[in-house]
Amino acid sequence: MNKHDIAQRVLDLVGDRAEAEVRVSGGSASLTRFANSFIHQNVGEEGESVSLKVVVDGRVSTAITNRMDTLDQVVDDVIEAASHQPVDEDWPGLAAPTEAPESLHFDEATAGASPQERASVVSDFVAQGPGMRAAGYCDTSATEVVMANSAGLRMEGRATSATVDGIHQTDTSAGSGHATAYRLADLDGAAVGSLAAHRAQRSSEPYDTKPGDYEVVLSPEAVSTIAVFLAVYGFNAKMKIDGQSFMNIGEQQLDESISIWDDYFDPKTLGLPFDAEGTPKRRVDHVEAGVSRSHAHDRRTAAKMGAESTGHALPGGAGWGAMPTNLFVGGGDQSEQDLIASVDRGLYVSTFNYCRILDPKSQVVTGLTRNGTFMIENGAITGAVTNLRFTQSFVQALGAGNVLGIGNDSRLADSEFGPGMIVAPSMRLAAWHFTGGAEG
Amino acid sequence: MFDYAQAAVEGALAAGAEYADARVVVAKEQGIEVENQNVDDVGVSESAGIGVRALIGSSWGFYATADLTDKAARNAGTTAAAIAAASSVVAGPHMPLQDVPVVTDSYETPHEEDPFSVALSEKVDLLVGVTKIMQDVPGVLIATASLRFFDTNKWFVSSQGHRIHQHIVESGGGYDATAVSDAESQRRSYPQSFGQYETGGYEKIRKWNYAENAQRIAEEAVQLLDADxxxxxxxxxxxxxxxxxxxxxxxxxxxxxxxxxxxxxxxxxxxxxxxxxxxxxxxxxxxxxxxxxxxxxxxxxxxxxxxxxxxxxxxxxxxxxxxxxxxxxxxxxxxxxxxxxxxxxxxxxxxxxxxxxxxxxxxxxxxxxxxxxxxxxxxxxxxxxxxxxxxxxxxxxxxxxxxxxxxxxxxxxxxxxxxxxxxxxxxxxxxxxxxxxxxxxxxxxxxxxxxxxxxxxxxxxxxxxxxxxxxxxxxxxxx
Structure with missing residues (x-):
């Protein structure tokens, strides 16, 4: 039975007993993992799952199963569960029928990639660091999704993803490299491995530097971590409803050089053409020239705030709210070298690690640097420093006058929370508050 | 279920694995989330499938499928071995395994009250009740409460002769109150942040006396806004x-x-x-x-x-x-x-x-x-x-x-x-x-x-x- 047939079968099983929304997703995912410069874990999986939401007179219940042999029982159980619930006063109703945009980010060859092809990318990465220890992964995945609801909505989409991500290590340092695309053929394991090896060599024998406020140049990966926090705790409309978002629509809250938007249609990004509720993707401007413009909405938050869904519902994510997953941080016109060259004394940060929110409203976050932190003096990198802990308001860091330069090197950058969601450039910021050395 | 796991192990060995094992896992989870007395989600998720791992040289190969048939399980074993073999492109030292006793056995989590048999209405009433207590405290903007229960059956077979069935039962939950000022937000949780989870049945929920602590938790969240x-x-x-x-x-x-x-x-x-x-x-x-x-x-x-x-x-x-x-x-x-x-x-x-x-x-x-x-x-x-x-x-x-x-x-x-x-x-x-x-x-x-x-x-x-x-x-x- 194909996914359309499964979705229709579920709707038929529900019949007129309830409103229903069905999401049938499936595909394959494979990941080749290496450490100490050899492949040690190599995994793959395939399967399908059905997510069902039913509404009985405003009473909502959900179910997820990968057991196609018990769908009738699942449907009966979820309807029974809904009928015993209190009315969900915030239920926004089902999405109306509409056309889904074309699936723009799917590659047949990536969907069928072999373990040998992934191992080849790994081999290219590892070969760039002779005498060093390499660790990381190369993965490929293919997802196909069919959405249907009892209001008549029917849509399908598909997407692929491929990533190579890893580090090279010396006895005293590590350097990282990363690339993600929807085509495995676009990944250059040697180039990513070379960057990682270069960073590892350059950051060997690091020295301790005193904590305090430093001017910084952040790599695209470090900037993408900032963007994750702005999105999850700020753009997310549920955080606004809960009184915890920094965003005030129409106010100049960031430096005028900062623009952030979400755009599924850009070829540099990944993913499906609709969200978990069947709302088609569209471009959404969250910040324009530093002015807060729009929250990310799912149907529930949109109904509460008198807005329209922006197509940002997450599977099973009502408790979290809405999250943009095709995010772009606007690029500038300077090379990363230009940004470094304009710093008298500061730090270059390759990646942030283990960042956690301390206060959502002020966007105060603590975390550490990792895999290459460098001292900049008189416009040039003069050495490596040991990792540092920071405690910093991200909104303040990007505030008016604090963004001193933006790179022209935008790429699909891996925040510490996973690949494929954010295109970001390098950035030069006036101050970053480091509160301690990572190793005491 | 042991037969599917056995077929997967046989498939892996036939394809060249030095060692193989397989787990059939049938899992059920129930989650209930309430915010400000409104039931945000009542959901059940179920999954069933088999995962098989095969050791060849320096690498594990692993493959999983939800297709629980003899043929699919055997194919999964074959695929796991093929994936492991592909690792030889970037090979390392041979991966050894320590000996462990080969056993045939079963195990079940000690539990008194099957959490999936407790009426949904009782669970919902508990959560709606504690969010009401918290909401009734002036200054509380958000009151959330949740429960989650896990029921997992696993059948394990190894190429060395293990045959083990386990039934694991886990229960947990909790609640929190959030108060918000112009400058920041403050939250208090009970029994701990993200809830308290244990192996066992619904008795693990009852012992924490949710309702008795809700007002104190909510008052503390509000008081924090004015604390030094x-x-x-x-x-x-x-x-x-x-x-x-x-x-x-x-x-x-x-x-x-x-x-x-x-x-x-x-x-x-x-x-x-x-x-x-x-x-x-x-x-x-x-x-x-x-x-x-x-x-x-x-x-x-x-x-x-x-x-x-x-x-x-x-x-x-x-x-x-x-x-x-x-x-x-x-x-x-x-x-x-x-x-x-x-x-x-x-x-x-x-x-x-x-x-x-x-x-x-x-x-x-x-x-x-x-x-x-x-x-x-x-x-x-x-x-x-x-x-x-x-x-x-x-x-x-x-x-x-x-x-x-x-x-x-x-x-x-x-x-x-x-x-x-x-x-x-x-x-x-x-x-x-x-x-x-x-x-x-x-x-x-x-x-x-x-x-x-x-x-x-x-x-x-x-x-x-x-x-x-x-x-x-x-x-x-x-x-």
């Missing part, structure tokens, strides 16, 4: 049990994972500040520090009968009177390191490769009490309930924030403080442990959201802890 900021400086620090549980999880539990020590997790989760050659001599903390990894503790979240390699659950000494003496390990990592197998390998569902996981990594109880510790403290902060956590990739530099704190002056609990944080370096911090409670204050805290591995796996771990005191700790770190 946590002072900055070096002070005596008293940690409430659940916060100490997370401190153990992050600064001990992950650091003693042998796969991290061996570099197998270097790129993502990280490595460890611990070096194997210092096992048995490295000073981890003060003489009050006695840590065990004990998968046999009744009711604790990391308890089971056998791990997902068929190794029996056991208690392993990790830190004895402040000295590091043990690790968390599986059959492969322990063989590489020349140590006995620890039985600490578990996978998340049927479709994830089993890996080294914390069981119940806990700090053995002391002979004091929170009241005695406070009475004996001259200038300190008492911090409770985790709000944020961050630690570096070697598990050395940490910074934690808690939901609430109180000054302790001259043996008395003083004023409430907001945004309490503390930071430290692992062995230095544990070296200052100087008072430790026990008795009824020693609790099997559960962490249901431990992330590790690629693809990501979520693990359920336990951390027994009682309130404890540390000295000369840097508190009040601000941005």
């Amino acid at each position: 900021q946590c002072p900055e400086g070096e002070k005596q620090l008293i940690l409430e049990g659940s916060q100490l549980g997370l401190q153990i999880h992050e600064s001990v539990g992950h650091a003693i994972e042998l796969d991290r020590i061996l570099g197998w997790e270097a790129a993502f989760a990280g490595t460890s500040h611990l070096e194997l050659e210092k096992l048995g001599t490295h000073k981890y903390g003060s003489e009050l520090m006695n840590i065990t990894a004990d998968a046999t503790l009744p009711g604790a979240l990391g308890s089971f009968g056998y791990d997902d390699e068929g190794t029996p659950a056991q208690r392993v000494d990790i830190v004895t009177e402040g000295t590091w003496v043990g690790v968390l390990s599986g059959r492969d990592s322990s063989a590489v390191a020349g140590l006995p197998p620890g039985g600490m390998v578990r996978g998340d569902g049927f479709n994830r490769l089993p890996m080294v996981r914390m069981t119940n990594v806990g700090l053995l109880a002391g002979d004091s009490s929170l009241a005695e510790i406070i009475a004996d403290t001259k200038d300190g902060i008492y911090m409770s309930t985790n709000r944020s956590w961050s630690i570096d990739d070697k598990r050395l530099n940490f910074q934690f924030g808690t939901e609430i704190g109180w000054e302790v002056k001259d043996g008395k609990l003083g004023k409430m403080v907001r945004n309490p944080t503390y930071t430290g370096i692992t062995p230095k911090f544990w070296g200052t442990l100087d008072r430790l409670a026990g008795g009824d204050e020693w609790v099997h805290w559960g962490t249901p959201n431990c992330g590790k591995g690629q693809p990501m796996q979520v693990g359920h771990t336990g951390h027994s802890a009682a309130p404890a005191r540390f000295s000369n700790v840097r508190v009040g770190v601000t941005g």
Whole structure:
């Protein structure tokens, strides 16, 4: 039975007993993992799952199963569960029928990639660091999704993803490299491995530097971590409803050089053409020239705030709210070298690690640097420093006058929370508050 | 189900695997979430499938499918072996395995009240009720409550002859209140942040007396908005049990994972500040520090009968009177390191490769009490309930924030403080442990959201802890 047939079968099983929304997703995912410069874990999986939401007179219940042999029982159980619930006063109703945009980010060859092809990318990465220890992964995945609801909505989409991500290590340092695309053929394991090896060599024998406020140049990966926090705790409309978002629509809250938007249609990004509720993707401007413009909405938050869904519902994510997953941080016109060259004394940060929110409203976050932190003096990198802990308001860091330069090197950058969601450039910021050395 | 697992193992061996094992897993989870008396979600998820791993040379190959037929299981075994063989493109040293007893056995989590048999209406009424109590406190903007229950059956077969069935039952939940001012938000949770989870049935929910604590929790959230900021400086620090549980999880539990020590997790989760050659001599903390990894503790979240390699659950000494003496390990990592197998390998569902996981990594109880510790403290902060956590990739530099704190002056609990944080370096911090409670204050805290591995796996771990005191700790770190 194909996914359309499964979705229709579920709707038929529900019949007129309830409103229903069905999401049938499936595909394959494979990941080749290496450490100490050899492949040690190599995994793959395939399967399908059905997510069902039913509404009985405003009473909502959900179910997820990968057991196609018990769908009738699942449907009966979820309807029974809904009928015993209190009315969900915030239920926004089902999405109306509409056309889904074309699936723009799917590659047949990536969907069928072999373990040998992934191992080849790994081999290219590892070969760039002779005498060093390499660790990381190369993965490929293919997802196909069919959405249907009892209001008549029917849509399908598909997407692929491929990533190579890893580090090279010396006895005293590590350097990282990363690339993600929807085509495995676009990944250059040697180039990513070379960057990682270069960073590892350059950051060997690091020295301790005193904590305090430093001017910084952040790599695209470090900037993408900032963007994750702005999105999850700020753009997310549920955080606004809960009184915890920094965003005030129409106010100049960031430096005028900062623009952030979400755009599924850009070829540099990944993913499906609709969200978990069947709302088609569209471009959404969250910040324009530093002015807060729009929250990310799912149907529930949109109904509460008198807005329209922006197509940002997450599977099973009502408790979290809405999250943009095709995010772009606007690029500038300077090379990363230009940004470094304009710093008298500061730090270059390759990646942030283990960042956690301390206060959502002020966007105060603590975390550490990792895999290459460098001292900049008189416009040039003069050495490596040991990792540092920071405690910093991200909104303040990007505030008016604090963004001193933006790179022209935008790429699909891996925040510490996973690949494929954010295109970001390098950035030069006036101050970053480091509160301690990572190793005491 | 054993037959499917057997077919998968046979498929892997026929395709060249030196060793293979397979798990059929049938899992059910129920979750209920309520916000401000409105039921946001009542959901059930079910999954069934088989995961088979095959060892060839230096690499594991693993393949999972939801198709539970003899043919699909056999094909999964064949595919797992083919994936392992492809690893030879970037090969390393041969991966050895420690011997473990070959057993045929079954295990079931001790539980009194099947959580899936308790009426949904009773669960919903409980959560709606506690959010109403919290909402009735002026100043509370958001009151949320949740329950989650897990019922997992696993059938394990290995090419060496293991046949083990396990039925694991887990229950947990909790609630929190959030108050918001123009400048910031403050949250209080009960029994701990993200809820308290244990192995067992619905009796684990009843014992925490949700309704009795809701008003206090809500009032504290509101009071925090007007509390003074946590002072900055070096002070005596008293940690409430659940916060100490997370401190153990992050600064001990992950650091003693042998796969991290061996570099197998270097790129993502990280490595460890611990070096194997210092096992048995490295000073981890003060003489009050006695840590065990004990998968046999009744009711604790990391308890089971056998791990997902068929190794029996056991208690392993990790830190004895402040000295590091043990690790968390599986059959492969322990063989590489020349140590006995620890039985600490578990996978998340049927479709994830089993890996080294914390069981119940806990700090053995002391002979004091929170009241005695406070009475004996001259200038300190008492911090409770985790709000944020961050630690570096070697598990050395940490910074934690808690939901609430109180000054302790001259043996008395003083004023409430907001945004309490503390930071430290692992062995230095544990070296200052100087008072430790026990008795009824020693609790099997559960962490249901431990992330590790690629693809990501979520693990359920336990951390027994009682309130404890540390000295000369840097508190009040601000941005």
